[in-house]
Amino acid sequence: MTVHNEALRDHACLIVHGPDQPGLVAAVTALVTRNEGNIVSLDQYSDNPAGGEFFQRVVFHRPDLAAATPDIDADLTATLSPYGVSWKLTDQSIPKRMAILASTSDHCLLELLWRHRRGELPVTIPMVISNHTNTAEDVRTFGVPFFHVPSQGPDKSDAEAKILELVTGNVDFVVLARYMQIISEDFLDKVGVPVINIHHSFLPAFIGAAPYRKAKERGVKLIGATSHYVTKELDEGPIIEQDVARVDHSMTAADLQARGAYVEREVLARAVQWHAEDRVIRSGNHTIVFT
Amino acid sequence: MTVHNEALRDHACLIVHGPDQPGLVAAVTALVTRNEGNIVSLDQYSDNPAGGEFFQRVVFHRPDLAAATPDIDADLTATLSPYGVSWKLTDQSIPKRMAILASTSDHCLLELLWRHRRGELPVTIPMVISNHTNTAEDVRTFGVPFFHVPSQGPDKSDAEAKILELVTGNVDFVVLARYMQIISEDFLDKVGVPVINIHHSFLPAFIGAAPYRKAKERGVKLIGATSHYVTKELDEGPIIEQDVARVDHSMTAADLQARGAYVEREVLARAVQWHAEDRVIRSGNHTIVFT
């Protein structure tokens, strides 16, 4: 059964994305109004008002939203098709289903579980999957199902197949919460939902493995973390959020890693929240984030 | 003669403020569209979608804006009067005229002059007025007229009268860039334009004089600065922007003051820019800032 968020009952989020044209904002707002919606928030961005790409996010309240949705959908098709733009209408009261993949590190995993318990992440968490068992007890404390899918050996296809079996049809997006296995192109092709990763460096600095060791070697004065959508190009996907922390010469690579963990959990939690709230629009290798 | 900013030619900014009602956003965007405007950016906020206060800022491009303005004004009156909201339409290509009042400190004054020369502040600066002469040479380097209005003695009414004479009718707002004289209620009544101040503390901490000395005495670990509109209640006006800097036990009150100067100039410059771009809406003792 779907969990509904009472405060967001009858709130819809409409994302519009396509070529910018005069009158587009007015067309959307008029559509909302004639469908008895009251606009709660509206964000828009055009990368070039003279013929660029247009992005819009409108949240509106409409009593009996579920009953009205077929009519609104039909009106959207009639109204927006001539503009050649795409759109997506979601019911904000239906939380997205999020799978978390983790390894031994617990800081990102527990942060997500804890923020969810506080009611700060509009998601449900049908499963945590880990290739280790050390976090199983903690995860169960939060009342979330824990699945152990080991990934020994060079061939990860068995593990990936099991993960696909667990997530397919059951989740709306997947979060890699310091999951220390490379995701194959094949997995990305099959999973069919967005995959969000947290990389433990300030991308594009220190791409690849062991970024804290590389940061120590280079002698940087700030370390960072980056949350991004996973694409077939490793560490090259669209960036959702980044942040940094100050470090100094006295810190070892292990100190950087310990300090960086606090940046990682914060950056990932923000990215997950924005994604869950439909605040992130992907465009090529970029993101538009309406915070 | 008015300086015009070429990049903002034919761009209008419309501010709407009043009781929130269904259909208001659609009414405004439809109005812009039927007056041949193309919306470049749109920000809105309602402090309570069910009957709260509504704030909106729309920037739109409209060829031959000046010629069309009377028609747009008439349409605004016809369209928005029924909603009981207030509005203000400004031509973004006409920079606001800003007077700067200063004393001996040069850091806020020079920052504003320098950012203006870089083209980052959409204002003209018809005058700098100071109760000291030490910055006169620097100000003239920037090609800005400098007026010395001394303010000796306990009675400031003569000085204020001279300042009023200089600014009345000549400026759209006044900036106190570390002007170390208390502004009288009488001056505020007469000046008739917004007055922006930079206070050298993180308000409401350390209200009044000598905030860096008080900060040292209290042993705080961060110092701050606050830019606000000046009202008759000293240091109590609506806050536009604030920021802080980290300090430690080893710093003297003079060190705090030197460090704080960098926060002050940054906070004041941001507040001035946002005000000049019509991004700040006052509401009671608060500001809505659409950045």
Place this chain on the structure above:
Amino acid sequence: MTVHNEALRDHACLIVHGPDQPGLVAAVTALVTRNEGNIVSLDQYSDNPAGGEFFQRVVFHRPDLAAATPDIDADLTATLSPYGVSWKLTDQSIPKRMAILASTSDHCLLELLWRHRRGELPVTIPMVISNHTNTAEDVRTFGVPFFHVPSQGPDKSDAEAKILELVTGNVDFVVLARYMQIISEDFLDKVGVPVINIHHSFLPAFIGAAPYRKAKERGVKLIGATSHYVTKELDEGPIIEQDVARVDHSMTAADLQARGAYVEREVLARAVQWHAEDRVIRSGNHTIVFT
């Protein structure tokens, strides 16, 4: 039985505090050397090199520290008494015992328990005491004893007596992790160990109750948190650490509170760590923090 930290085995921390005099640093470092210690880190501060107050923290490694301590103590007395300064020598491998007092909010409490489990806080936690029971299950997951001491009614003396009974002789310091009861002067007199609090505002702004509501009313653009030692003057004790987060007009008082929780847990955790590592020296209503 005392838990020992292997990495800090045979490490001593020496704090020296008193009137600054020529030769004091040399006297201390010579003492360490002749007692076969190797200085690992040394921090010092004088609020006025010409006759001010002097603060020093020296960490040194000395094989068989426990056996050598009586001799070092005797040498300290002989060497430093003539200078009229006070000193304190601690074995860094013996973690301080910390009691946590909490109420319904879990964010500061869980952050301390979790950082402790990660090995980032050099303390033992013999007890968590709460006037509510909602966090009992979580606390037990961390293997820490939980005591429920209710505090109904206006007279808190019974509750305080029970807390004193639990902590007396069993802990080296007490942390108020969003404990929502006023601590009496009598309790402070009797407890005999430092008490660290986290206040949910950027002190001295918004002293007293409901700081997030007051922050909303004043329209500030940053909110903050302050960790300080508790003294008989409410919210006036020496500040150990502070930090802030950016907020805007669209956030309600409840939003500020939710956002502020992340600042609170971070600020408190840093203050606790620095206190546990003997990095904080109190001097009047100030702290010297050697980070």
Place this chain on the structure above:
Amino acid sequence: MTVHNEALRDHACLIVHGPDQPGLVAAVTALVTRNEGNIVSLDQYSDNPAGGEFFQRVVFHRPDLAAATPDIDADLTATLSPYGVSWKLTDQSIPKRMAILASTSDHCLLELLWRHRRGELPVTIPMVISNHTNTAEDVRTFGVPFFHVPSQGPDKSDAEAKILELVTGNVDFVVLARYMQIISEDFLDKVGVPVINIHHSFLPAFIGAAPYRKAKERGVKLIGATSHYVTKELDEGPIIEQDVARVDHSMTAADLQARGAYVEREVLARAVQWHAEDRVIRSGNHTIVFT
């Protein structure tokens, strides 16, 4: 004639650097004491207390420092030679002589000149050298000599020869304040003093030209600046300081550049101040910065 800073009269800074050994700190502090110095500040760092590299910075006050310096030098040789460490003793009241090289951008150049006039940089500025003339007027306002050394054409050897002629023997370090010419290895060999650069990205991200354009293409959420010592490997020298600023999808590459200018001037000014105060010790491709 050398400018002396009154507040730092008779203050010496001693830097010690070499293999860590027991007793080294005590040997240095005893030396200062027997030479009648009073230690004002002391910082030290060892990258491994068991046989690593040791770095120390001691500032002490010694009446009639100039007269005592030969004796102190002799004592340093006698005392520290057996330890196999290197040392450097400088008179803090003698400011370092700094040449600034600039191109058309004025933000870093003016920041250094202005901070120097405020008394915040302990340097003298015998010359500004630019390959353009647009900043000449501003530089002269600060009473600093301006030299125009054009650098047309692919062969920069003439321009570099002229710069070497100007700086050789006249300055203690060179600052590239957004100087947009590649410095040749030959120049570095001949100049014989440290050269500090400001790179307009968060190194090692976006090495090379046009970092703001690359940052826009990658869609980062923070931009940065890095000040480093120049070495023969372009953009690979030891980092002194870094900082970042938050950006978003709506900003163009030009916006990033305008925003980044404020980070650049702040980062470069801090690096220059620390270098001028002998707070930065180079070790391989790293820096130890005692702030």
